Amino acid sequence: xxxxxxxxxxxxxxxxxxxxxxxxxxxxxxxxxxxxxxxxxxxxxxxxxxxxxxxxxxxxxxxxxxxxxxxxxxxxxxxxxxxxxxxxxxxxxxxxxx
Numbered sequence: 666x667x668x669x670x671x672x673x674x675x676x677x678x679x680x681x682x683x684x685x686x687x688x689x690x691x692x693x694x695x696x697x698x699x700x701x702x703x704x705x706x707x708x709x710x711x712x713x714x715x716x717x718x719x720x721x722x723x724x725x726x727x728x729x730x731x732x733x734x735x736x737x738x739x740x741x742x743x744x745x746x747x748x749x750x751x752x753x754x755x756x757x758x759x760x761x762x763x
Contacts, residue, residue: 666733670717671709678725682707683717683738685731685755693730693752700757702730718743727760 667686672679684707692701707730712720717734718741721727729735729744735756738744744758 666731668712668714668717668731668734668737669707669709670712670720671707672720672723679723681720681724681727681760682709683712683720683727683729683734685733686711688731688755691755693755693757695750695753698750698752698757700730700752714741717741721760724760725762729758729760731755 669684669686671682684702688702689704689707690702714737717737721738721741721743729738735749735758738758738760739746743760748758750757
């Protein structure tokens with residue numbers, strides 16, 4: 666499975682978006698949350714786990730969608746598995762460095 670990685674600099678710091686390629690263009694929802702994995706926000710370059718972990722280490726904020734993307738962040742210690750949302754067909758997590 667391919668991961669897509671996008672980093673952008675903002676006045677608030679580095680934002681990282683990572684998704685499993687298969688989730689790009691898809692929409693997911695629960696009663697409380699809905700998410701569309703847009704090309705504009707999540708579309709990025711193919712990346713391996715090492716590149717994703719390096720980007721997360723630089724990020725002030727990160728958004729992750731898909732089994733592999735979220736698992737990489739969990740295994741890297743950036744996301745607590747108890748904070749992962751199950752979104753009817755995929756998983757989603759956010760990371761914020763305080």
